Each structure stands twice: as C-alpha cells, then as structure tokens.
Amino acid sequence: MTTRELPPSWTHVGRHAVFPQAGIDDIARFDFLANLNGFLSGRVLPKVREAYESKVKPAFEQAAGRAPQTRHEVRKAMAQDATWQTWSALRRSSMEMRQQAGRGLVFRQLDALNQRAAALNADAPTLKLDPTVQVPRYASAVDIHCMPGGYHTEVVPNDVSAAANYDSGIFATTGGMLGRYNDGGGQALVQWLASEHPQFKPRRILDIGCTIGHNTVPLAQAFAAAQIIAVDVSAPMLRYGHARAKSMHADNIEFRQADGEHLDYPDEYFDLIMTSMFWHETSATAMPRMLGEIQRMLAPGGLTVHLEQPQYQGMDPYEQFIRDWDAYNNNEPFWSVMHEYELQPMMAAAGFDRARYFETRLRGVVDRSIFPVASGEKEDFGRAALWTAFGAWKA
Amino acid sequence: MPPIDPIALANAKARGKRPYFFADADVERVLSIAMTIAMEHAVTHQRLDALERLIEAKGLLTRAELDAWSPEPEAEAERTRWMKEYIARVLRIVQQENESAERSASGVDQPMEQVMDELRHS
Numbered sequence: 001m002t003t004r005e006l007p008p009s010w011t012h013v014g015r016h017a018v019f020p021q022a023g024i025d026d027i028a029r030f031d032f033l034a035n036l037n038g039f040l041s042g043r044v045l046p047k048v049r050e051a052y053e054s055k056v057k058p059a060f061e062q063a064a065g066r067a068p069q070t071r072h073e074v075r076k077a078m079a080q081d082a083t084w085q086t087w088s089a090l091r092r093s094s095m096e097m098r099q100q101a102g103r104g105l106v107f108r109q110l111d112a113l114n115q116r117a118a119a120l121n122a123d124a125p126t127l128k129l130d131p132t133v134q135v136p137r138y139a140s141a142v143d144i145h146c147m148p149g150g151y152h153t154e155v156v157p158n159d160v161s162a163a164a165n166y167d168s169g170i171f172a173t174t175g176g177m178l179g180r181y182n183d184g185g186g187q188a189l190v191q192w193l194a195s196e197h198p199q200f201k202p203r204r205i206l207d208i209g210c211t212i213g214h215n216t217v218p219l220a221q222a223f224a225a226a227q228i229i230a231v232d233v234s235a236p237m238l239r240y241g242h243a244r245a246k247s248m249h250a251d252n253i254e255f256r257q258a259d260g261e262h263l264d265y266p267d268e269y270f271d272l273i274m275t276s277m278f279w280h281e282t283s284a285t286a287m288p289r290m291l292g293e294i295q296r297m298l299a300p301g302g303l304t305v306h307l308e309q310p311q312y313q314g315m316d317p318y319e320q321f322i323r324d325w326d327a328y329n330n331n332e333p334f335w336s337v338m339h340e341y342e343l344q345p346m347m348a349a350a351g352f353d354r355a356r357y358f359e360t361r362l363r364g365v366v367d368r369s370i371f372p373v374a375s376g377e378k379e380d381f382g383r384a385a386l387w388t389a390f391g392a393w394k395a
Numbered sequence: 396m397p398p399i400d401p402i403a404l405a406n407a408k409a410r411g412k413r414p415y416f417f418a419d420a421d422v423e424r425v426l427s428i429a430m431t432i433a434m435e436h437a438v439t440h441q442r443l444d445a446l447e448r449l450i451e452a453k454g455l456l457t458r459a460e461l462d463a464w465s466p467e468p469e470a471e472a473e474r475t476r477w478m479k480e481y482i483a484r485v486l487r488i489v490q491q492e493n494e495s496a497e498r499s500a501s502g503v504d505q506p507m508e509q510v511m512d513e514l515r516h517s
Contacts, residue, residue: 028438089415
C-alpha cells in the first residue's frame with residue numbers, strides 16, 4: 001500500500017484558537033475511525049454490491065419476474081443479506097464511536113473551550129444571537145447524523161460543545177478530503193467563481209445554515225471587501241463559528257442567529273446567496289420557502305449557488321439505495337426525499353428564470369499541505385470530493 | 396448549576412430510533428462493544444509506538460534492540476504466564492460454554508428451575 005492510499009493522520013487537522021486540545025489517545029481514536037471507514041468503504045462495500053448482483057438481485061428477479069426498479073425495492077430485498085448487515089452494523093458503530101470520541105474530547109475541557117470562545121466573542125457587534133429564534137422541527141425531530149443533542153442543544157450557558165464536537169470529527173469522517181480546516185466546500189466555490197465567473201465581485205454575501213462557518217471563511221477571504229452574513233438557528237454553532245473566524249482573521253463575517261425561512265433583509269439586498277450541504281437537512285415545506293426568500297433577497301444580476309450531494313435522477317436503483325444509507329441509518333431523514341427532487345422546476349416555482357438555472361459537478365480543492373502532489377500526477381483520483389452545485393443567476 | 400458529567404455526556408444517545416441490522420440485536424450489542432475495544436486497543440498500540448519512537452529518538456534504545464531483545468528464562472516464564480492468562484481471560488465464555496456442555500451431559504449443570512423444585516421437595 002502506498003502512502004497516498006492512506007488517510008492523513010488527524011495530527012494534521014487545522015487547529016484554530018477554539019479547536020479542542022487533543023492528546024495522543026484522541027488522535028489515535030480519530031485515526032482508527034478514519035481507517036475503519038476506509039476499510040468499510042474500500043474493502044467491504046464492494047462485497048455488498050457483489051452480494052446484490054450475484055444473489056439478491058437474481059432472487060428478486062426470480063420472484064418478481066423483473067429487476068428491482070426503485071431503491072426502496074432494493075432496500076427491502078437487501079435487508080436480509082449478511083454482507084449488507086455486517087457493513088451496516090459496522091458503519092453504524094463507527095458513527096456512534098465517532099460521536100463518542102468527539103464528545104469525550106470536548107466535554108472534559110468544556111469550561112476552557114467556552115471561555116476561549118467567550119473571550120474572542122466579547123462585545124463583538126458581528127455576533128448577533130437571538131434567543132427567540134425557534135429551532136425548526138426538521139433540526140430537532142431527530143439528532144442529525146447521530147450527534148447527540150443535534151446542532152442546537154446547550155448543555156451549559158454560553159455553550160459551544162455541539163460545535164466543537166462537530167468540528168473535531170469532520171477530518172476523520174471525510175479522511176481529510178475537505179482539507180485541514182474542513183473548508184473544502186467553500187474553497188471549491190471560490191475556485192469555481194474565480195475560474196468560471198472572474199468578473200463577478202459580490203458586495204454582499206449570505207450563507208444560510210452556516211453551522212461553524214467553515215465554508216463561509218474561504219468566501220470572506222476571497223472577497224475581503226464584501227460584507228458577509230452567515231445565519232444559522234443554532235447558537236452554539238454561531239458562538240464557535242464567530243470565534244473560529246476571528247482567530248483566522250476573517251473579520252468581515254457577521255454571524256447571526258436566524259431562521260432561513262424568515263429573514264428580514266430587504267429585497268434585492270445580496271449579490272451572492274449560498275448554502276453548503278444544507279438542503280438535505282431541511283424539509284419539504286422549508287426548502288421551497290427558503291428558495292423563495294433567496295429569490296426575494298437576491299439583487300438583479302446576483303447569483304445563488306448551493307453545494308449538495310448528487311441528486312438521484314439517472315442513478316441506478318442500487319446506487320440510490322447505498323446513498324440512502326445515511327437517511328435511514330444515520331439520522332438524515334430528509335436526505336432521501338431531497339435527493340429525488342427535480343431542482344430546476346423547484347427553483348422556477350421560487351421565481352427563478354428556468355433558462356438561468358444551472359447544475360454542475362464541482363470538485364473539491366485538495367489541501368496540498370496534507371496531500372502533496374506526487375510527481376507526474378495530474379489528478380487525485382478518489383482524493384477530491386465531488387459535489388453537485390446548483391443554482392441560478394437572477395435576471 | 397450542577398457540574399456536568401463528561402463521561403455520561405460523551406456516551407449520550409442521539410435522538411431517533413436506532414436501527415439494528417442483524418436479526419438478533421444481542422449480536423449487534425456485542426459487536427458494538429467489540430469494536431470499541433478494538434479502537435481502544437489501537438489507542439494503546441499508538442501510544443506504545445510513540446513511546447518507542449521517543450525512546451529511540453532520545454538514544455536510550457533502538458527499535459532493533461527492542462526487537463532483538465530476548466528475556467532471561469525467569470522473565471520469559473512470567474511473560475508466558477501473562478499471555479496464557481490473558482488469552483484465557485478473553486476467551487472466558489468459550490471455556491464456560493464447554494464446561495457447561497460437559498456438565499449438562501453428566502447432569503451437573505441443571506437448569507435453575509429444576510434445582511429450585513428439587514430443593515423445595517428435599
């Protein structure tokens with residue numbers, strides 16, 4: 001096995017001022033999890049597909065006289081398959097262990113973390129918390145991706161624990177694919193704008209569902225003269241995100257506690273409105289409403305762009321079924337629904353011009369500080385994240 | 396405000412019904428515990444490995460010396476006893492199930508209800 005096939009050790013994770021202090025045992029736990037995930041996706045998952053092709057699908061065809069047509073048929077047929085059960089049980093276990101590792105790390109130093117965040121946030125006009133903001137049902141019905149307490153729960157006053165735990169695990173869960181600061185999504189957007197739309201210079205940018213602002217900071221750095229507003233319903237995420245951005249010298253971001261369905265900015269206020277990995281954690285009523293709000297707040301000539309996992313259209317039922325795993329088994333209940341939407345008609349219903357809608361694949365920016373380019377190689381196969389970017393320009 | 400309990404909080408369950416994939420949830424419970432032990436074993440290994448590298452870097456010992464080390468007979472016996480006990484400890488249930496199979500064949504490991512009945516009438 002070459003070094004390039006190994007996920008980078010969590011030793012290389014980016015440490016900003018509010019990042020939890022980890023010891024050698026914590027690093028080993030995250031490294032174990034990154035390698036366990038690699039084993040499960042690299043060695044076990046291909047066998048799940050083989051089991052489907054060689055046993056489960058033929059049995060279904062024998063019984064039904066046709067191949068499975070939907071991911072739901074595949075899911076029901078696969079439920080009894082031993083390879084699938086083993087892969088799923090181990091994957092669920094790894095998700096739970098990841099939460100345990102992050103929370104174990106964070107809670108034993110929570111006072112210090114909260115104090116560091118509070119010191120960086122003290123009297124800052126750029127952190128606007130609003131305790132009257134209600135956590136929407138879609139964010140509280142279950143704890144999203146098995147984070148106990150979800151994004152919003154406060155264990156103590158002025159708490160950042162949910163955010164510190166969230167931040168600590170991403171590097172391990174993604175095998176470092178999003179970079180040392182987990183900001184690969186934001187970096188990819190910046191790179192795409194620079195290469196495809198170099199003339200576009202937004203003056204006001206809105207990031208909805210920003211969590212810890214990890215994908216907001218690259219935009220703030222790329223458009224240093226712009227006014228950037230990052231909103232989220234979760235106070236712990238905003239406290240941590242604001243302190244994190246301050247410590248990384250991204251001073252042009254205002255972090256505001258607000259619900260994306262009810263924003264009070266004037267019509268045509270923003271030149272760029274973005275989200276990253278956000279829609280699959282909303283709901284069927286919230287999503288069109290927010291798209292309507294985005295259309296209202298976007299200035300003529302402005303751009304809205306959204307990074308998401310790929311939609312299911314055109315994918316074979318088995319791949320849809322595998323991608324649905326998180327929906328059923330990792331507390332992502334809207335994931336399955338959202339990924340079957342036709343996005344263009346949805347954007348049109350929100351008031352966007354169909355002709356100005358776009359949907360493209362966006363490759364993540366590889367962090368060269370953890371994945372150096374080997375000589376003679378042009379592409380990082382399997383190293384760079386691949387997203388769907390969809391959106392529209394406003395007429 | 397009472398102090399928080401970091402251990403219980405770290406282990407808290409996420410809201411939402413947990414899926415079980417095996418027909419027998421007992422198997423999955425054991426798997427979950429085993430995976431955590433596997434992880435903690437890796438933690439110990441990484442710590443030990445770091446220690447060895449530091450010892451080597453400080454010139455106290457080389458890894459080659461460590462690998463070439465062979466214990467004196469007394470130490471060897473102690474280490475072998477440790478290994479034997481460790482394996483038996485880990486595989487305790489295998490031994491106990493074997494004992495039970497032998498005893499039920501000879502009538503020694505009776506079900507508790509039978510013993511209760513027997514004691515009630517004797």
